[in-house]
Structures are given as C-alpha cells and as structure tokens.
Amino acid sequence: MMMEYPQFRMLEGTDSLYAIEGPRHAVEFQPLGSTEWLVHAHFASDYPRFVWLQELREEAAQSKAISKEVFFERVHARTVRESSSKLGRFSAAGIETLTLESNVQLKPLTTFGVSSFTRHHTLVRSDEEVRQALMAAEQSSWELLILGGGSNVLLHSDWEGMTLQQGIKGMEVLNDDGNCLEVVVGAGESWHDLVLHAVEKGWNGLENLALIPGSVGASPMQNIGAYGVEVKDRFLWLEAVNRKTGELHRFDHAACEFGYRESIFKQKEKNLWVIVRVAFGLERNAPLHMDYGAIQSELQHLPPQEITHRDVSEAVMRIRRSKLPDPAKLGNAGSFFKNPILDPKAFQEVLSNHPNVIHYPLEGGSFKLAAGWLIEQAGWKGKRRGHCGVHDKQALVLVNYGKATGHEIWRLATDIIDDVRAQFGVELQPEVNQIRVS
Ligand SMILES: Cc1cc2nc3c(=O)[nH]c(=O)nc-3n(C[C@H](O)[C@H](O)[C@H](O)COP(=O)(O)OP(=O)(O)OC[C@H]3O[C@@H](n4cnc5c(N)ncnc54)[C@H](O)[C@@H]3O)c2cc1C
Numbered sequence: 001m002m003m004e005y006p007q008f009r010m011l012e013g014t015d016s017l018y019a020i021e022g023p024r025h026a027v028e029f030q031p032l033g034s035t036e037w038l039v040h041a042h043f044a045s046d047y048p049r050f051v052w053l054q055e056l057r058e059e060a061a062q063s064k065a066i067s068k069e070v071f072f073e074r075v076h077a078r079t080v081r082e083s084s085s086k087l088g089r090f091s092a093a094g095i096e097t098l099t100l101e102s103n104v105q106l107k108p109l110t111t112f113g114v115s116s117f118t119r120h121h122t123l124v125r126s127d128e129e130v131r132q133a134l135m136a137a138e139q140s141s142w143e144l145l146i147l148g149g150g151s152n153v154l155l156h157s158d159w160e161g162m163t164l165q166q167g168i169k170g171m172e173v174l175n176d177d178g179n180c181l182e183v184v185v186g187a188g189e190s191w192h193d194l195v196l197h198a199v200e201k202g203w204n205g206l207e208n209l210a211l212i213p214g215s216v217g218a219s220p221m222q223n224i225g226a227y228g229v230e231v232k233d234r235f236l237w238l239e240a241v242n243r244k245t246g247e248l249h250r251f252d253h254a255a256c257e258f259g260y261r262e263s264i265f266k267q268k269e270k271n272l273w274v275i276v277r278v279a280f281g282l283e284r285n286a287p288l289h290m291d292y293g294a295i296q297s298e299l300q301h302l303p304p305q306e307i308t309h310r311d312v313s314e315a316v317m318r319i320r321r322s323k324l325p326d327p328a329k330l331g332n333a334g335s336f337f338k339n340p341i342l343d344p345k346a347f348q349e350v351l352s353n354h355p356n357v358i359h360y361p362l363e364g365g366s367f368k369l370a371a372g373w374l375i376e377q378a379g380w381k382g383k384r385r386g387h388c389g390v391h392d393k394q395a396l397v398l399v400n401y402g403k404a405t406g407h408e409i410w411r412l413a414t415d416i417i418d419d420v421r422a423q424f425g426v427e428l429q430p431e432v433n434q435i436r437v438s
Contacts, residue, residue: 008071009056009063017066017074020057021128022135024050025246029075037078099123100136100162109165110150111213113331114406118145120162125169125188130274131246137162144243145435146274148215149190152222152333156406156436166217168276171197182236184279187217191224199313204286205234207313208295211320213327213334217275221265222431223258227316228289232258234280240273248276260368261338261431288312294319323393331400332391336413337371338431350424357424371420371428372396378419388412410434 007020017029030038042053055061066074104121107113120142124130137144143161147153168186171194175182181203185194195210208229218224219231220238237252257264265273288307290296298315299307325332342350347367350357354377358370375381375395382392387404389412391397398409417428 006068007057008066008068010066010071010074012062012064015074017071018056018063019071020053021132024053025128025131025135026053026056027128031078035078037075104163106147106150106155106159106163109147110153110155110333111327111331112150112154112333112406112409113327113400113402114155114404114409116155116158116406118159118161118163121165122162123165123167125167127168127241127248127276130164130168130241130276133162133164134241134243134246134274137164143437148187148218149213151213151327152218152431153433153435154333154406154409154430156410156434158437159435160437164274166215166274166276168217170277174279179284181282181284182279183282184277185216186277187215187275189216190214191216191219195313198282199310202284202309203282204284204309205229205282206280207309208289208316210313210316216278220256220258220263220275220278222261223256223263225261227292227295227319230258232256234282236279236281238275238278240275243272243274249273260341325391325393325397325399330391331402331404332397333432335371335396335431336398337375337396337416337428339368339371340374340426340428341366341368342426346425350426354424369426374420374424374426374428375416378416378423380416380419385412390416406435 005020005022009018009020010016011018015031018026020026026042028040028042030040032038042049052061056063059065099122101121102119104118106116106118110116122129122133122136124133134144136142140162143159145159145161145163147163147165167188169188170186171189172184173181174184183198183203191212191214192210194216195206198204198206199210206229208227209224209231212224212226214224220235224231232253235253235256235258237250238256239248239250241248251264255264257267265275286309288309290299290307290312295312295315298318299311302311324334327333341362344365344367347359347369350369351359358373360368360370362368372395375390380390381395383390384401386408387401388409389399389401391399398412400409413430420426420428
C-alpha cells in the first residue's frame with residue numbers, strides 16, 4: 001500500500017505531536033511547560049529508529065492520527081523555544097508538499113546565461129524542504145544538482161535530473177561580547193547583501209569580499225576570496241544536510257579543509273552535502289586589510305587614520321566595477337581559471353624561460369602564477385570567438401555575448417588551456433564548476 005505523507009499524529013497520554021514527512025523523516029513537537037514547544041527533527045538512519053518511526057506511523061506506539069487542521073491549531077497555540085536547527089525552525093511551509101516545477105529554463109538562474117533546461121526544479125526554504133527534495137530525487141532516481149546564485153557554474157547541456165535551488169533565508173546573532181559576534185546566516189541569502197548588512201551594522205571583517213555574486217551557502221565551497229581576504233578568515237562553522245541520509249551535520253573550520261579556492265566540499269566530500277547555514281565570526285574592531293595596491297590608490301586621498309571599513313568596501317566595489325563585467329549585461333562566472341601553484345623546481349623552469357612571469361611566493365616555498373598574465377601573453381585577452389570570448393579588461397574572465405552554449409565556452413576554455421600548456425608548460429585548472437550529466 002502506498003503511504004501518503006505528511007501524516008499528523010499525537011502521542012496519547014502526552015501532548016507530543018508528530019509530523020511524519022516520509023518513511024524515514026519525522027518532526028516532533030515536545031511540550032515544554034504550557035506555552036512552548038521543543039522541536040526535534042528525526043531521521044531514521046538506522047534500523048531501531050526506522051522501526052520506531054514505523055510503529056509511530058502504524059499506531060503501535062499509542063499514537064493517534066489527527067487532521068492537519070488540528071495539528072496546526074495545536075502547534076500555533078504555543079511558541080517554539082528551541083529547535084534542533086536554529087534557523088531552519090519548523091514552519092508550516094516546511095511540511096507542505098514540495099513545489100516541483102518541470103522543464104525550467106536555467107539561463108536566468110545562472111550568471112553565464114547559457115540556455116539549459118532542467119527536467120525538475122525546486123526552490124527549498126527550510127531544512128525540511130531540503131530533505132523532501134532529497135527524498136523526491138532518490139525515489140525517482142533523479143540526479144541532483146544544487147544551485148545557489150549560479151555564479152560559479154557552466155552548464156554544458158540540459159540537466160536531465162533535478163535542480164535544488166537553495167532558498168533558506170535568515171540571519172541571527174548567536175553571541176555578541178561587545179566586540180566579537182557570532183552571526184549565523186541562511187545559505188540562500190545573497191553574499192553581497194550579507195556584506196552590505198554587516199558593514200552597515202559595523203560587524204567588520206567581510207568588507208573586502210563586497211560585490212562577489214552568489215549565495216552565502218556557496219561561499220565556503222570554494223573558500224571565496226578577494227583583495228587579501230578569504231571566507232576562511234571569518235568562517236566559524238556550517239551546517240549541512242547529508243544527501244544520502246538527510247541528517248544534519250555541523251562542520252567546524254578544521255573539518256572544511258579550506259585551501260586556495262578549495263574546501264572539502266569540492267574534494268573528498270564532493271556532492272555529498274547540501275549546505276543550509278553558515279556562521280561567521282565578525283568584529284567591531286576588526287583590522288583593515290589594505291595591502292592591495294589598488295585599494296591603497298583608491299583611498300590615498302583619505303588620511304590613513306580616518307579610513308573606515310565602509311571606505312574599504314566602497315573602494316573594493318569601485319575597483320571591481322571598473323575591472324569586471326557585470327553579469328546582468330555580459331554573461332560570465334568571474335575568474336574562469338585558478339591561478340596555478342607550482343613547486344619551486346617547476347617554478348624555476350618557467351622563470352628561466354619567462355623572466356617577466358607575474359608570480360607570488362607562498363608559505364612552504366611554492367609559487368602562485370597569475371593565470372591572467374599567462375593567458376594574456378598567450379594572445380587571448382580580448383579575443384572573441386563566435387558567441388563567446390575572453391574579456392578585454394581581465395583575461396581570466398570568459399564571457400558569453402548572449403547566445404553561447406556551454407559546449408562553445410568549454411571549447412574556448414580548453415583551447416586556452418592547451419595554448420598556455422604549449423607556451424609555458426603550465427596546466428591551467430578551471431575555477432568554475434563544470435556541470436555535465438554523468
Ligand atoms: C562577476 C563575478 C565575479 C566573481 N568574483 C569572485 C571573487 O572575487 N572571488 C571568488 O572567490 N569568487 C568570485 N566569483 C565566483 C562566485 O561568485 C563564487 O564562487 C560564489 O561563491 C558562487 O556562489 P553561487 O551561490 O552563485 O554558487 P553556484 O554557482 O550556484 O554553485 C557553485 C557550486 O557550489 C555548489 N553549491 C552551491 N550552493 C550550495 C549549497 N548550499 N550546498 C552545497 N553545494 C552548493 C553548486 O552545486 C556548485 O557546484 C565571481 C563570479 C562572478 C560572476
């Protein structure tokens with residue numbers, strides 16, 4: 001017999017309520033005094049918990065079925081004190097049937113603006129909706145693609161499975177000692193809006209990362225960075241839902257294994273998690289980061305002791321607007337390639353043949369080369385080919401003049417990679433995530 005979800009039940013003898021969302025998922029409302037609920041999300045990942053949930057469903061655990069109306073009448077009679085996930089508090093919407101759309105055009109949901117249809121699409125607004133989407137994908141064997149703001153992906157073709165767009169909103173200050181704050185933010189919030197809000201409030205530390213497109217949830221994925229600051233400098237922890245089990249897990253800083261445009265979520269744990277919220281450590285008295293020459297020249301008219309975090313964020317925005325194409329006008333995903341990192345031996349080889357190569361020494365003895373310089377020297381800066389090309393102000397950025405396909409952009413990228421390898425013996429790696437149906 002096919003079970004219908006959600007089911008609503010009440011445990012007899014207590015006032016506990018259960019919304020059973022599927023064979024393995026339930027949300028429990030446990031009464032706390034006469035006015036509050038304690039809310040727990042249960043995922044039956046092992047056999048005993050599965051049996052418990054099955055018994056609850058089948059009335060063997062002294063629970064009785066109640067209607068959705070009665071359930072919500074009772075839920076709304078009290079307030080929620082604490083939930084197992086602070087921002088993803090249970091909401092009525094969380095257990096409504098997931099909204100699934102079919103054959104959705106992804107072009108407006110990505111900054112490259114290439115045409116690509118997804119067979120099934122859903123926007124999730126809570127942890128519960130993430131779990132429902134995971135279940136729907138698993139039950140129908142749909143391959144799953146997670147999307148935030150779509151500013152770091154190149155879609156090579158139509159997506160035959162399901163896209164889950166992260167839409168969990170919200171921001172909460174968990175701790176504030178007068179200087180340091182712990183701020184937790186929903187993964188579906190806009191990154192740039194977070195930076196602007198933090199600057200406005202005087203919660204400092206993110207100002208150098210202004211105007212980076214995309215969502216908060218994707219920011220740890222590649223440890224976004226700009227103008228001497230990376231997300232890892234302000235990251236405290238994140239919570240993510242396991243794509244296989246639906247369980248919520250907290251990753252601290254060490255567990256994320258951050259590197260240059262890298263994290264564990266692009267390596268060992270790739271495609272295993274949906275990030276639902278991220279916590280940052282911000283400071284009212286955070287130091288200013290103005291090592292970059294471009295920031296210094298933007299702010300040279302100000303007396304150094306008067307420069308504020310807001311001045312730095314505004315300088316960063318002016319610099320970025322002057323150098324980078326606006327995706328609303330010209331499709332792109334920012335830097336298409338990473339700056340290559342070479343060990344000392346490989347670097348000396350490049351340097352002996354190309355003494356002008358732009359490079360930066362790194363801790364541990366290796367060297368980072370400026371990929372933009374390599375691409376420019378190889379003759380690609382400003383070149384247009386068909387519907388796509390290399391930006392004329394920044395050779396790291398590939399652009400879509402409007403009608404390019406993912407294949408066309410990727411062919412351009414691979415030709416650049418081949419040329420740079422032939423001329424410099426250096427292998428460029430894409431920074432942008434290449435989305436292909438496996
Ligand atoms: C004009 C421009 C300038 C840019 N400048 C910079 C820059 O200075 N520095 C920099 O680091 N980056 C830069 N980027 C790249 C991009 O903005 C960042 O990588 C951003 O963090 C991507 O966020 P997004 O929400 O758009 O991610 P998406 O493009 O939607 O997704 C990126 C990857 O993360 C995965 N993902 C997204 N959200 C989640 C989630 N919640 N849980 C699990 N997986 C998820 C996706 O599956 C995909 O693999 C720039 C891009 C553009 C267009």
